Amino acid sequence: MANAVMDPRTETGSPLVKSRPGARVLIYSHDTFGLGHLRRSRALANAIVEAQPGTSVIIISGSPVIGNFEFETGVDYIRIPGVTKLHDGDYRSLNLNVSLDEAVGLRQALILQAAKAFQPDVFIVDKEPTGFRGEVVPALDYLKAAGCRLVLGIRDVMDEPALLVPEWERKGAKTALIRYYDEIWVYGLKDVYQPLKALDLPRDIESRITYTGYLRRDVPPTPSLTKYPKITKQPFILVTTGGGGDGDDLIDWVISAYEADAELDQPALILFGPFIDRDKRRSFVERPARQPKLDVMSFDNKIEWLMKKADAVVAMGGYNTFCEALSFDKRTLIVPRTRPRLEQYIRAVEAERLGLVRMLSDYKEPRTPERMAAALRALSSQPRPSKVVIPGLLDGLDRVRERLTVLTESRPQFAAAYHQAAE
Structure with missing residues (x-):
């Protein structure tokens, strides 16, 4: 993994330009339960490196089964300590014998360190604007100060409005959405469902929303080794x-x-x-x-x-x-x-x-x-x-790649930005 550049200037006093061949994308996968968030993040990561050779993508995930999946060249992952959801709706640490607060603190520190070390051009956060129990906020603060482009990616449906609105209010999610994110990608179509409509977002935030269409899937390049019945x-x-x-x-x-x-x-x-x-x-x-x-x-x-x-x-x-x-x-x-x-x-x-x-x-x-x-x-x-003919129904990965090209073309050019963000 690349080390953070600590000296922001050359001997001549000119800004030190980043010398790296391709863009870098960091993905935070909100995966406290199940496979959905991980599999969506994997589909995005694989599609990104296929379309942009030389790009590097790291997925941050707490999924205990992330190692069972194959990734394209250019994609890797960081496994942070897992948490699991209990039947009563509460959470606990998955494997470590520590309290939930300590597990979240450890996850938060690892996410921030990954952001500092990897220096991404784009940070894609899955589903939760502040992450699980706010764990991604320090990384958002650091990356925003460094000029990294911040994207919230959400599925086509979140929940019924009566539950979504108070939940986002309690988590400070709407405030975080407004404060941090340059773009919001909805992996669906506006004519099918508008997951954030009930939040009554300001007009300028609405303009940041892109409905990508659903994320098309293909069979992996190599067959499964599993023996089918x-x-x-x-x-x-x-x-x-x-x-x-x-x-x-x-x-x-x-x-x-x-x-x-x-x-x-x-x-x-x-x-x-x-x-x-x-x-x-x-x-x-x-x-x-x-x-x-x-x-x-x-x-x-x-x-x-x-x-x-x-x-x-x-x-x-x-x-x-x-x-x-x-x-x-x-x-x-x-x-x-x-x-x-x-x-x-x-x-x-x-x-x-x-x-x-x-x-x-x-x-x-x-x-x-x-x-x-x-x-x-x-x-x-x-x-x-x-x-049924629905224009753009499965164009999600194409739209994501288009938006990512736009974002990475305007990426920060100087290591000094990351140095200043760390101060």
Whole structure:
């Protein structure tokens, strides 16, 4: 990693110009739970270095599984101590035997040190303007003073306005958005959903928002080393819950449908995800074993290959899975989580309105095996997403690369800026 330049001037007294070949991008991945933020940050990082050879990207992440993923040349990561979300909504340190406050303090110090050592031209913060419990604020102060361009990247849907507004008020997120960020990238389309509309932002802040479109996904350049079950050699339904930490209801509902309806013809492969509770996983393995049309897998770090092979997809409707279903043009049934947030439900409602997916929810109707069986059976006749023409729908990575080019062309040219920021 590059060392911070400590002497801001040459012997002649002229400003010392940075001598480095390509731009540098630092990404902070807000990943206290699940895989969503990490996988989105990885997609962005890989796309950036593919489009701009010579660029270096570092992802800062607390995800315990970040090492399981492949990154393009030019991308690396810094693993900071993880935190995990408890069932009551609180948090604790994931592995270290320290208090949450101490864990956050350590994370904060490492983020700031990474910013000082790497000297990025652009800093992309995922989802939370101040980071987890404000941990990214010292880095924002330092980088803003140094002339680094600051970007907040958010998914298409955050939460229902009634919860988002007070949450952002409590965290000081709106104030941070106004104070720090040069641009806000919404990884979706304005005509689909406006995640920050309820915040009543000043007009000049609204002008900083770019709706990029959704982030298109491709299969990785090398196939997965995971051995797929025999069930994948025929048309099958892929059932995925993302990270798996909160997908119990979906898995149980699908298994119940096959247990209740012996006439369900199309087989299904259930992908648990790395964060599923071990006891529940054991139960879910035993039940499909008695169903000839079901099989299971634990985790695949190249799920894109499975997604491409599948005939249809059943998912909770997190951001990344939604992007993959659109990218691979899969008939998709969204079964959204409705607790503790309505993010997935809102996305599913809007996507169904546009004809991109169909939704099955237990938000207002009972969760019965018969309802799921009927929905699974209907998948084979469901139109594919490509039947709906929506301009710019999957242009997200292209728009990000365009904006990044603009930002890096105006990057600070003198190491003195970073020296002055450190004083």
